[in-house]
Amino acid sequence: MNKYTDTGKKDTRSGFGVGLVEAGRADSRVLALTADLKGSLKMDAFAAEFPERFIECGIAEANMVGAAAGLAIAGKIPFIGSFAEFVTGRVYDQLRQEVAYGMTNVKIASSHAGITLGEDGATHQTMEDIALMRALPGMVVLVPCDFNQTVAATIAAAKYDGPVYLRFGRPSVPNFTPEGEPFEIGKAYVLNEGSDVTIFACGHTVWESLLAAEALASEGVSAEVINVATVKPLDVKTIVASVRKTGKAVVAEEHNMAGGLGEAVSGVLAAECPARIGFVNGADRFGGSGTPAELMKAYGLDAEGIAAAVRKLLK
Numbered sequence: 001m002n003k004y005t006d007t008g009k010k011d012t013r014s015g016f017g018v019g020l021v022e023a024g025r026a027d028s029r030v031l032a033l034t035a036d037l038k039g040s041l042k043m044d045a046f047a048a049e050f051p052e053r054f055i056e057c058g059i060a061e062a063n064m065v066g067a068a069a070g071l072a073i074a075g076k077i078p079f080i081g082s083f084a085e086f087v088t089g090r091v092y093d094q095l096r097q098e099v100a101y102g103m104t105n106v107k108i109a110s111s112h113a114g115i116t117l118g119e120d121g122a123t124h125q126t127m128e129d130i131a132l133m134r135a136l137p138g139m140v141v142l143v144p145c146d147f148n149q150t151v152a153a154t155i156a157a158a159k160y161d162g163p164v165y166l167r168f169g170r171p172s173v174p175n176f177t178p179e180g181e182p183f184e185i186g187k188a189y190v191l192n193e194g195s196d197v198t199i200f201a202c203g204h205t206v207w208e209s210l211l212a213a214e215a216l217a218s219e220g221v222s223a224e225v226i227n228v229a230t231v232k233p234l235d236v237k238t239i240v241a242s243v244r245k246t247g248k249a250v251v252a253e254e255h256n257m258a259g260g261l262g263e264a265v266s267g268v269l270a271a272e273c274p275a276r277i278g279f280v281n282g283a284d285r286f287g288g289s290g291t292p293a294e295l296m297k298a299y300g301l302d303a304e305g306i307a308a309a310v311r312k313l314l315k
Helices: 012-026 044-049 061-073 084-088 092-100 129-134 147-159 205-217 236-246 261-272 292-298 303-314
Strands: 030-034 054-056 077-083 107-111 140-142 164-167 189-192 197-201 223-227 230-232 248-252 276-280
Touching: 012 030, 012 044, 012 077, 012 107, 012 147, 030 061, 061 077, 061 092, 077 084, 077 147, 084 107, 084 129, 107 147, 129 140, 129 164, 129 230, 140 147, 147 164, 189 205, 197 205, 197 236, 197 261, 197 303, 205 223, 205 248, 205 303, 223 236, 230 261, 236 248, 236 261, 248 261, 248 303, 261 276, 276 303, 292 303
Parallel strands: 030 054, 030 077, 077 107, 107 164, 140 164, 197 223, 197 248, 248 276
Antiparallel strands: 140 230, 189 223
């Protein structure tokens, strides 16, 4: 039975906005930069409260990354914000050379990630960003699952010394994790204990995985659900301990099959605890146009798709 309750749907990008203000109040070194997307990134409240610490860079993402790297070298804690597609793919060289290579203390705030961006379509959606960020040495990759956890992850990112990629989304989704629960970078959260199979998930697929586990329980299948909110560095201990207990796993993520959470988890299990693994992801394709719910269903990323993947694995 799902012990978590949806307390009201909220968008995770708004969680970032709240967390950014709290981080700014806690540390005067926190700055916010955006590329003409202050409203979309929910940076409005930060800009209103700390106008001297907010920088509008215009549609010039590469310049924004360079400016942030310079500010970090000067001792500031800059958050740069844009759509996931534009703040990763468009500026990958700058992120590599000016942020990751120099290990500058820049926080990359990535909104409208995945197919749940919705009707804007494939050109604005990104299903490749986790792979890009995981490949950069020293880059921390955070994918919180709801509003409350995104607030906490933003605050944790501000306190962390080093580059962080923080991924969140546009649609309103269930808000179910405890309000005010501290976020621990590098920790995977066991949300539902089980004995037959482990479901690893991140971001929007976490709630869907809990619903899938509830449906499977009615069929006599005991599914453990783990929220892998830190995709890099992975919580190897928790991942291995769970699969040693259940013997098999399904990994669900709103990302392409290449380079995401699925490959990260399977790499750990191949080395530490070989097991049968199933994958629920966007396969080898781009996004499309539709409502978030329509696209999640079409790509098999909803509760029904995740439960089906578990049933297939158990056969």
